[in-house]
Amino acid sequence: MQKEGERLIPINIVDEMKSSYIDYSMSVIVSRALPDVRDGLKPVHRRVLYGMYGLGVFSNRKYLKSARIVGDVLGKYHPHGDSSVYDAMVRMAQDWSLRYPQVDGQGNFGSMDGDPPAAMRYTEARLKKISDEVLSDLDKETVDFQNNFDDSLQEPTVMPTKVPNLLVNGTSGIAVGMATNMAPHNLSESVDAICAYIDNKEITIDELMQHIIAPDFPTGGIIYGYDGVRDAFHTGRGRVVLRAKVNFDEIGNRNAIIVTEIPYQVNKAEMIARTAELVKDEKIPGIHEIRDESDRKGLRVVYELKNDAIPNVVLNLLYKYTALQTSFSVNNIALVHGRPEQLNLKDIIHHFVEHRHEVIVRRTQYELKKAKERAHILEGFMKVIGTQDSLDRAISIIRHSANPQAAKEGLIEAFELSDIQAQAILDLRLARLTGMELDKIRDEYDAIMKEIANLEDILANEPRRFQIIKEELIEIKEKYGDERRTEIDYSGGEMSIEDIIPNESVVLTISHAGYIKRTSLSEYKIQSRGGVGNKAATTRDSDFLEYIVSATNHQYMLFFTEKGRCYWLRVFEIPEGSKTAKGRAVQNLINIEPDDKIKAYIRTNNLKDSEYVNQMSVVMVTKNGTIKKTSLEAYSRPRVNGVNAIEIRDNDQLLGAYLTNGNSQIMIATKNGKCIRFPEEKVREVGRGSIGVRGILLEDGDEAIGMIVVNDVENETVLVVSEKGYGKRTAVEDYRITNRGGKGVITLNITEKTGNLIAIQNVTDEDGLMIINKSGVAIRMGMDEMRVMGRNTQGVKLINLKKNDEIAAIAKVEMDKDVEEDSEELEETEEGVVGSLFDNQENDNVTPQAENENPAEENENSDSEE
Incomplete structure (x- = not known):
């Protein structure tokens, strides 16, 4: 019922639904589900890192209760459910979810079997060392800040990351009308590719692929075929087939298939349970027993075979019917200047380099501003305490002033100082007035002037700025780079890979x-x-x-x-x-x-x-x-x-x-x-x-x-x-x-x-x-x-x-002429054991029909005259 003074405004419900749904969808796209192309982070991950940065839980500090971190992020920056923040933080700590984890968790943070993490009141966390590089230079006005949800605090709109996070960790998210699913890659390969791009901005995607060969998943496994990888790098969309890494062994008198790595995002317990059902239903014959022998040292799933089973045939059935073979559908959609775009490999690298370039410029401008401010103060010091006469005069002015303001005005008038310089003189401790301290001030001034010249050269010299980006990336590679975990089986695809x-x-x-x-x-x-x-x-x-x-x-x-x-x-x-x-x-x-x-x-x-x-x-x-x-x-x-x-x-x-x-x-x-x-x-x-x-x-x-x-x-x-x-x-x-x-x-x-x-x-x-x-x-x-x-x-x-x-x-x-001669005698070594897989196996029973040739030719070998 309408109250007095109120006015009803009739609107079309279709128009209202349209505008409201568009507002909602844009909010989900921009502020929830899609990562920023520059730092590869969604808002919740960025806020978790910034919240931990604010609490000071760096990699060299002690762990803090997860509940404390979640509460801080929730209350200051992310006004959603606490589970959304905690779940995001947990994933950032799981080494089977992220190729390079960003959070160092202590306690139960879940497992590959899909076990949930312990409640946030039981677990503790701090930042990983690599996250320090993501947050590096955040205090140097390198990125824009925005108001938080209640305008009481500021939060960064993007991180000034030195790590190409979108490439190395990937991401996935479902927005409205679109989704993203970006694969992780190897950090060393990514840095090499970015450096190659910096050296040659006209580089082709095929040339980039000589450096960054394929996605590199945290759980290892094998990429089966290369066509999907090539499509993903060239267009931003592609289907990458992943297989478990297996080997064959003999256990007792039985052959066994041993799985040591499974495809990315596969739930191991569900995979084993599903396989057991298929064996029971006789969809996969030949398996005698399935055991999960995984422990803290690594993953190990054993498929023990029946005596008459052929390992290769059973393995192909496992690939066909179970999660030992899955596909990862790459869909590289990220926010570019606030708008979702589909990106190929070169696009991702280009936007990261542009971001790093802007960070270098803004960091240099900040450092230059601070250096000039310090030089200005040091110039004031040298004016006032540069000689004994000027020092005595300054002390006299201060002693005979009625209050600090009068002393400041007296110093400004007597020595032609700025307000900032005069205040710095008043704040000086008496210990700084000694001759030795004066020498230190002059040395500091000389160093500051050299630094100012260096920073101004950086701002005036674009090639030098790109060289700095390369040097910092190479340093990141040396600190955190590692070997590939995911192997590539090119035989699964049709493409020619001679160049690779x-x-x-x-x-x-x-x-x-x-x-x-x-x-x-x-x-x-x-x-x-x-x-x-x-x-x-x-x-x-x-x-x-x-x-x-x-x-x-x-x-x-x-x-x-x-x-x-x-x-x-x-x-x-x-x-x-x-x-x-x-x-x-x-x-x-x-x-x-x-x-x-x-x-x-x-x-x-x-x-x-x-x-x-x-x-x-x-x-x-x-x-x-x-x-x-x-x-x-x-x-x-x-x-x-x-x-x-x-x-x-x-x-x-x-x-x-x-x-x-x-x-x-x-x-x-x-x-x-x-x-x-x-x-x-x-x-x-x-x-x-x-x-x-x-x-x-x-x-x-x-x-x-x-x-x-x-x-x-x-x-x-x-x-x-x-x-x-x-x-x-x-x-x-x-x-x-x-x-x-x-x-x-x-x-x-x-x-x-x-x-x-x-x-x-x-x-x-x-x-x-x-x-x-x-x-x-x-x-x-x-x-x-x-x-x-x-x-x-x-x-x-x-x-x-x-x-x-x-x-x-x-x-x-x-003969290889570079191989050096070596004629030292070999010491006796104990011979290892190799199991033969030829025993106790049935024939494949697949024999293509031979071509029918001239029978006269077949009997020619009985001709004794020849």
Whole structure:
């Protein structure tokens, strides 16, 4: 009912709802849900930091009750619920939520399992050291302040942060009609990218991505594929796929999948409970038991498998159905001059640098103002107490004045001082009137004048200001920078990443039990012939390193198994490991059958280059002396489960595979020291499913041990090595050219002292040789140390073998001239244990249909005339 004196104003309810909702939405967007692009903070986080700054709870002070901090922030700056302030402060203290936490919490601040923190009356907090850098120079008029909610206090509108907080910590928030979800990044990488931008403002996003490679999440994990990262950096939107970091182990007699890092923002307890439900519903077969063995030392979730389960298959199901694989949808929306904008990587860096530049200018202006004020006072000191006469005169004026005001006026008149200078003279302690103190005042004045000149130069010199920004950023990097936590698996994406991964030389090692790793070539040192060698890999007694491959990161690897199947990997997809690391089981990288093993490999260039794959051929040889030649084009379409490369009959197995260009010569060696040489054209090209033709005629008890492809007859030599460490180089011309399928000629005089022939390789003086024993010891030597000798000789000793040790494999590598010589003897070290994942597993049962080739070609190897 309308009261007297009141007036009703009729309004349209639609218009009122529109204006009220717009006001509300703008309030949420600007004052609650979105971060400022300059300091990366939302208002609540900024107020928590400023409240703690006001209470003086810095990183070097004692902890303060969280309730006290929350109450202060609530009462002074943030008029909302106390839970909103406490929840924000808790998240700022969680090292699994923020890449670089800003609050140092003491007490229960929750867990990755979603456990809530203790009540604020039980916990304590103080600022982290890195937060001191966010608040640095706040007292030097570097940023604007605004009134708080009741106009009783002032609060900063933005922090003068030295840390690129929006990049390194990211943020997420839901506003009205828009949302933001920004990924965290590595501080060291971010600083490098910002410095590169300062050096070149026209830098492209692709060039920036050479410094800041991808998001870096606090919980680690693996970024699977790079397309989403590239989209996010270029457009501000992208979907980044995250996977848990896992490894395979043996627990008792069972295989197990061990999870040591989970994707960002995944609730571990919920993930385990959900997985248990899927196992119960038989959506994920093969899991025997799930255990959470996490403790204060780190995260560890164990998926123990059934005896017949294949680890790689189970892992793929876990990725498909559980939170072991999630996606992070990047949506870079932040406030720029109070307006929400979508930002790419360069935009974020640009706005941060502009903010830092403004802070430097305002800080320098403040310091200059303070320096000039101090210089003004020091000039007054020197006028009044510069000489004994002037000092006596000043003291007389003060003594004979009726009051301080009269004394001040007397000093101003007598010495031509300003009001400020006169007041400073009156405030001087008597101790400052001594001769020594006067010298200090003059020294201080000289220093102040130099500082004024320096500050004025900074204000007049823009390049110098940007240099200061760089220097301060580099200092931040040195203090707080760390290594990446999140790895990147480029194989999950379609994009070309040659520009991101350096094309450096590496050594791939494959053990007898199927463990593979990639190691930088520089880790191995050159030794003289006859040296003892360096420890190359840790293996168990039943395992030894069988293959060594010299390659570069950008090349493709084709793996051929003894059953005649072919699989693909890019070299950079093979996990990197140190020289002494055991590596990772091959079946965890490719879907190889449990009872199969890799017997040959081929390094190729780009398989998508049609001209290249049609020019090149793959030539294979088996233990029974069969040879087969197929166009590389037949192997240029990778399949997850591999393809049939050659038909292998009973009691036979694949030995090797090589690329040829059509004009090569082929040499096949046998265990008993025989070798045959014939032109590649003698082997006609057949289809991928064919069996091949006879390459060498074997005597009873003999078998082929390897094959080489010779392209340069004049410069290449044939190196053969026996199992007991003997070897020799012989000119290719010493082996006469014959037809395919002959018995061959003697290549090494086999005796009990030399042992059987185990390897053949074509080398030049510029090549290096890597030799690995069955005990795991490696030696690297230059071929220029070995002279070329006759064909029917015993050779020279290449490596000193201990006890009953034998050579397991050799490989040709490029020599690195910068690697220093090292011939010190290796001390005996205890061999570690490596678990083999080949036991007790079922076949994959996925075998692509072989191509149907001409049956006449398949029977050609039975032609004894050849």
